[in-house]
Amino acid sequence: FRPKNNLCEDEKNYYVQLDLPGMSKEQIHMELSEDSILTISGERPKKTTDEKNYYIQIDLPGMSKEQIHMELSEDSIITISGERVKKNNGEGMKYSKMECEYGKFSRSFSVPETANLEKIEAKMKNGVLEVIIPKAEPPKTQRRTIQ
Numbered sequence: 001f002r003p004k005n006n007l008c009e010d011e012k013n014y015y016v017q018l019d020l021p022g023m024s025k026e027q028i029h030m031e032l033s034e035d036s037i038l039t040i041s042g043e044r045p046k047k048t049t050d051e052k053n054y055y056i057q058i059d060l061p062g063m064s065k066e067q068i069h070m071e072l073s074e075d076s077i078i079t080i081s082g083e084r085v086k087k088n089n090g091e092g093m094k095y096s097k098m099e100c101e102y103g104k105f106s107r108s109f110s111v112p113e114t115a116n117l118e119k120i121e122a123k124m125k126n127g128v129l130e131v132i133i134p135k136a137e138p139p140k141t142q143r144r145t146i147q
Helices: none
Strands: 005-009 014-018 028-032 038-042 053-059 068-072 077-084 094-098 103-110 121-125 128-134
Touching: 014 038, 077 128
Parallel strands: none
Antiparallel strands: 005 014, 005 094, 028 038, 053 128, 068 077, 077 103, 121 128
């Protein structure tokens, strides 16, 4: 994937800021070549669905779980909303590139009919919100005596 980045400077330093949601510092590598090229690399893990759950993953770098709201409507639609606020007001900073986005957002997802709406969970880790929607257990086969 291609992370969004900001390049900026102040009187004393140059800054490279990357949105790397879902990654820990152990998964990120930095290398400076002899010709002054900074390379930042890593591999982002991918989450797949399994037999028991549906998963929704949303990249929300720079946000805490307190800034995010989740609602489930009566017609089985999950709405996730919040606002990403710029941490500093940029005083003394000169941006040469600004790709990271700030402001309000809202995303809605239809929940499958086979979902267990009572047990939906949400977790926030390393800038990724993961919503776990358990699948309802299929009806069990019942044996009947023939009379």
